[in-house]
Amino acid sequence: MFKKILIANRGEIACRVIKTARKMGIATVAVYSDADRDAVHVEMADEAILIGPPPAAQSYLLPEKIIAACLETGAEAVHPGYGFLSERASFPTLLKQNGIVFIGPNSRAIEAMGDKIESKKFANAARVTTVPGFLGVIESPDHAVQLANEIGYPVMIKASAGGGGKGMRIAWNDVECREGFQLSKNEAAASFGDDRVFVEKFIVDPRHIEIQVLGDKHGNVIYLGERECSIQRRNQKVIEEAPSPLLDEATRRKMGEQAVALAKAVDYDSAGTVEFVADQNKNFYFLEMNTRLQVEHPVTELVTGIDLVEQMIRVAAGEPLSLKQSEVTLTGWAVESRIYAEDPLRSFLPSIGRLVRYRPPEEGSDGDITVRNDTGVVEGSEISMYYDPMIAKLVTHAPTRLEAIDAQADALDAFVIDGIQHNIPFLTALHQHPRWREARLSTGFIKEEFPDGFHPLTPAPEDRRILALVALAVEILRRDRLDNLPGRLRPHNGVLREDWVVRLEGEYIHIKVPSGFVGVPVEFSAILDGESVETTVSSRWFPGDLLWVGEIGETPVTVQVRPVLNGVELRYRGATTIAKVLMPKTAALDALMPIKAPPDMSKYLLCPMPGQIVSIDVVDGEDVKAGQTLAVVEAMKMQNVLRAERDCKVKACRAKAGDSLAVDAVIIEFE
Structure with missing residues (x-):
């Protein structure tokens, strides 16, 4: 086994590899650009080497920099993570020439399957069903339009190299085809240093399902079930799950066996993913093979109990697979949400800056629920303009799909991020969407359900009830503290009012607290407008805490709390709202106040x-x-x-x- 490995990557995947290496007793070397001097992966590794300026083309994408770092530190092997050099066929060859092992597949497999155009040609020769399309390189916009008309709209224009949803455009007509061709070429060149694109038929109402394969250097290949990644935006996966709610056991076996056959045909010897597009009738077509670890690998790890990074390292060291196909079992359900530094209210455009607050939910298992957060940042980290905007991957595992989704929604409520814009409200909205919960999925889900983009969520009626009680609990405790400070700052101290009004989303909610209140932990009963039964409220929240965690009746509730002028900002189930707790007379006057209009910026x-x-x-x-x-x-x-x-x-x-x-x-x- 290796004594020291280098991770040729950054961010959360570098941290993920370091965790497994540490568990295996293997020392690690991190590489970093000037922009990543203070990054978490640099601090976690046993050693760290500076490899260049912030742009990836001048640092992380230079094989000679990685090889020099290996030779300087004595690293015996390199794990590439995903992106960057992970699918460059020449990289393993260069490493081998310098006596360094590549923790990934052999160059022939990468060359055959890592290029989307070549992989489809190879799949056709191997009699694997593929999506109709033109597998040559498109030379011009006119050529793209000609091919699109021959294939029939809609078509997908895709970068030949790389992945991650970059360099991909759907075209429904000639105008979109011309524009998509140029944009795909530009993005492919910027992201992968390779501007080749190809075109294929776009399957209407498709589902994206992928099979995780694992091979060794002794001819053994197995599949570890499937993942469904149909919730996508601009061809970038947003939510992934394992297993797929579409497949039955017979279809799963058929897809798995086909994926294994394809992997064996190229002597595949590491973790890899064979991706398929499937229609709603479970017909499936080979899409591409990713010859690397996938971003969404944690959901497979949680349902199989197999550490894929560990398996990659052991295979690279020459060990045979310790698992047989018959020993692979899928237990429970796992769901992953990708948390991005992006503004969902501005068409998901990237947001950069410093993480003023970064408090992810606690990881670990509680009963049947497991929460995992793969991340590469901490509070105070900088989100740079030079790299992918993903902050973290939040994963939950439970016995059933709906339990895993509910656990994900609860974990998102407890995920505190300030300083930049992020997509947590959007993710929360997705996890509450009936169509997602009912597994009526397609890759067009987001475009179909949010045709006008994502707009700020407003609390549902039941959620408004919960938030009004939380706001009241916060205000009562604040006033109780003032009443009991030395010097007694409030002349009416010791007296708790019974009648309160909470202003929430323009609504005035009257609440009566007839039986008093107990300090921390907060415990009181309340009667809301139109209700005749008292609702109990309890929490150990204390002023200054970012999370109000407690129970409303018998319902566990987690709400993010931030003080604002004359009120409190509450974030719950993807909605952000300002609550003001008022006396009844003050509420009557407040309702008469004019609302200030925002400035007109339409010009x-x-x-x-x-x-x-x-x-x-x-x-x-x-x-x-x-x-x-x-x-x-x-x-x-x-x-x-x-x-x-x-x-x-x-x-x-x-x-x-x-x-x-x-x-x-x-x-x-x-x-």
Whole structure:
């Protein structure tokens, strides 16, 4: 077994590999760019080597930097994680030439299956069912349009190299095909250093199901069940689960055996994933093979009990698989949510900055529920513009699918992130969506259910009831503390009012507390408007705590609490609301107060996220039509097209190509 390995990656996957290596008694070496000097993976590893400036093309994507770090530290093997060099076929060869072992598949397997175009050609030759398409390289927008018309719309334009949803566009007509071709090429070049793209038929109402395979250097290959990754946005997976609610045992076996046959055909010798697209009738087609560890591997680990990173290391060291196919069992259900630094209210555009607060839910098992959080940041970490915006992967495991989903929603309620925008409210909304809970899935789920984008959630009626009681509990405890301070700051100390009003989402909720209140832990009974039965409220919350954890009646409740002027901000089940606790007379006057209108910014095109202007596509004085491209902004390797929402005239362009802008900076002013 290896004594020391190097992790040629960063962030949460580097931390994930280090944890397993530490468990196995293997020393670790981290590599880092200037932007990652203070990163968690650097602190966790036994040694760390600086390899260059922040851009990945000048650091993490340079094989010679990785090899030099190995030779300097004496690392015997390299784990590539995912992304970066993990699927570059030349990398294992270069390592071998320098006496270093690659913890991943052999170069031939990567070359045959890691390139989407070549993998489809190989799959066709191996008689694996594939999606109809053109497997050659598309040379021009006209060529793309010609092929799309031959195949028939809709089509998917995809980058040949890499993964992670980058360099992928769905086109429904010639205009979208031309634009998608150029955007896919640009993103592929920026993300993978390879701008080749291809086109294939887009299966309508598809489901994305993948089989985890594991092979060794002795010809043994097994499959470890499947994952369903149908909840996607812009071809980027958002929620994954294992097993798939679509498959029956016969279909699972058929897909698994086909995946194993394909892996054996290329002498696959590590962890890898064979991806399929399936229709609602369980017909499936080979999509591609990812010759690396997948982002969503934790759900497979939780339902199988197998540490995939450990298996990769053991296989790389020459050990045969210790498992047989008959010994692989799937137990319970696991769900994973990807937590991103992005603003769901601004079309999910990236958000960068410092994590002022970062308090993930507690990991571990409680009864039948397990919570796991794979992350590479801590409170105070910086979310950089140079890398993928994923902050963490929150995973829950339970005996059944709905129990795992409910556990995920509870864990998201307890996940505190401040300082940047994030997608937790959106994830929470997804986990409460009836269609998701009923497993009526397709890769078009998000586009179909959120056609106008994601808008701020408002608390459901039952949730408003809960939040009103939480707000009252917070205010009563605050006032009780003031009453009992030395010097007795309040002249009416020692007297608890019975009648209260909580203003929540424009609604005034009257609450009566007839039987008094006990200090920490808070315990009291209350009667809400229109109810005749008292509801008990109990919690050990103390002023300053970010989480109010307690019970409303018999229901466990976790609410994020932040003080604001004259009230408290509450975050629960994806909704954020301001609650004010008032006396009845004050509430009557409050209802008469005017509401301040926000300023009109409709005459400006504002930069939706921190990023660099790629192009300004209009000029001063130009008349533009609704839908016309105004500018392209790039952040975190993704190009975002900003289009006119209505017919208008450009008064002045306030930015130019190459400018780096902050969020809400003015790009264009209209007349």
